[in-house]
Amino acid sequence: MKTKWINKVFPVTETTPLVVSATIPVRDNNSRERNEEWSSDVNESILDDVLDTLKLGIPIAISYLSWVGKKTTDSAILGHVSREALAAASLSDLWTMTTQVLLSGRVLRVLVGGAIGSGNPKLGGIYLQVSYAVLSAVSIFVFAAWNMTESVWLWFGSDPEICRMAGYYARVLSFAIPAMIGFTQLAQYFFAQKIMHPLIHSSGMGLIANLVLGLVFVLGWPFPKFDGFGFEACPIVTTCVTYFQLAFLIIIYIYFGELHLTCWPGWRFNEITWSRIKTFSDLYFPQALSSTSDLWRVAVIGGVAAKMGDMEVAVYNTAYRIAWFTMMFVFAMAGASSTNMCLRLGRGDSKSARQAGYVGVSLATAILITESVLLLTKGRWFGLVFSNDKEFLLLFDEALVPFTSTLFFMNLCVALEQIPYSMGRTREVFWLGFFASWGGQVPAVLLLTRYWRNDLVGLYSGMALGYFMLTILYAHIVCKSDWEKYVEMTQKRSEARISMEESQRISMDDDVERITC
Secondary structure: OOOHHHHHHOOOEHHHHHHHOOOOOOOOOHHHHHHHHOOOOOOOHHHHHHHHHHHHHHHHHHHHHHHHHHHHEEEEEEEOOHHHHHHHHHHHHHHHHHHHHHOOOOOOHHHHHHHHHOOOHHHHHHHHHHHHHHHHHHHHHHHHHHOHHHHHHHOOOOOHHHHHHHHHHHHHHHOHHHHHHHHHHHHHHHHHHOOOHHHHHHHHHHHHHHHHHHHHHHOOOOOOOOOOOHHHHHHHHHHHHHHHHHHHHHHHHHHOOOOOOHHHHOOOOOOOOHHHHHHHHHHHHHHHHHHHHHHHHHHHHHHHHHOOOOOHHHHHHHHHHHHHHHHHHHHHHHHHHHHHHHHHHHOOOOOHHHHHHHHHHHHHHHHHHHHHHHHHHHHHHHHHHHOOOHHHHHHHHHHHHHHHHHHHHHHHHHHHHHHHHHHHHHHHHHHHHHHHHHHHHHHHHHHHHHHOOOOOHHHHHHHHHHHHOOOOOOOOHHHOOHHHHHHHHHHOOOOOOHHHHHHHHHHHHHHHHHHHO
């Protein structure tokens, strides 16, 4: 009864919230019903996979757009406060991002999806609790790092007043870390089950709340005799909105919607074992370190661009935004296919899992080809979105070909890496990315800008070479993958309690019973 009004206000977008085939390890009175509920995507055609990936990918893209909207809203509001406020927030973000990546790993969906596919769905809920335990420990270091923001920038010689403001901004945001962890892991928990509407609704509500509260408490709009609380209120608003998003997700979709029950065993602290912590950590930390390596690589290359001049930096930052915007849609498609791969690897269907992965990469490639053609033929339009300065547009046009190559191969890498990630090969992805970044891309950028062209053409040519190298490495491990091997590894992580042969025997027995009845 309590879910009726929820469904009216926040309609469910999935007709089948969990679409996965799984064999049930324990034969009880309800096993047949659960097996029928979880087996609606067996023998998927390529067209089915394309449609399913689009259905899952679009909500992911919307949630990312909401996140970008929140960051843009903060910047726009602070820009109306003062130049110093915007500079302080930028310094704060620049430092906090270096450690925030340690909390941004996306391996929970791999473990939850594999557990569901293997017929052990309650293990997904246990791994949600394991993720909270591990990330709570990591968050202590992140919290301490964020509270050192002022000291770090003073050490680098930045303006003391700006450093003080940046330190305050980061210090307040550090109290949002528990809510950040709670929300992101819970979103992955639902995402792995193909339950997408909580992510869309909570992200949208967060964007609206951040905008409205920011306008009111920071700028005082629309009240004529109230000027707002200025810069000091902005991180407080952001922190409160982060907790609001988590509360919204818990109250609407867990307490009232009860969407968590399928994979939730209840709070089982005794199930947070060292073995499961090790399994989670073995997947999580290589991915987190990979993101950290990528962040520092981008910072180094940005430093090379900064030495070229202010206008080159402006073009570099603008081009990076275009590439990042494209990445949201590419990752949405690849992430959706990754969910299908995890579920199918868990159920032992290597052929279908491979098909899901290739469909995701194909859709991402189609997006990249379309945008690359638009950039090469209508590049001036993209530049005019950000500036009408003639020098800016000239530099943008000059670097368009190597930048487009960079954008294409960078995002193709993002799509390809989701396949080994879904297999649980996060350590291999880390080392390949580390090698291509620091042994390929960064040296290429430094050499080309020093000995060939010290401009954006040389810089983007070096970046494109590095991403092309990584594309080849990823494509190699994908093509050479033994999918049956990773089926076995997924089922081992998922603690499947019976063999595939036994699962098939149980299924055949059920069919015989059904015919007999």
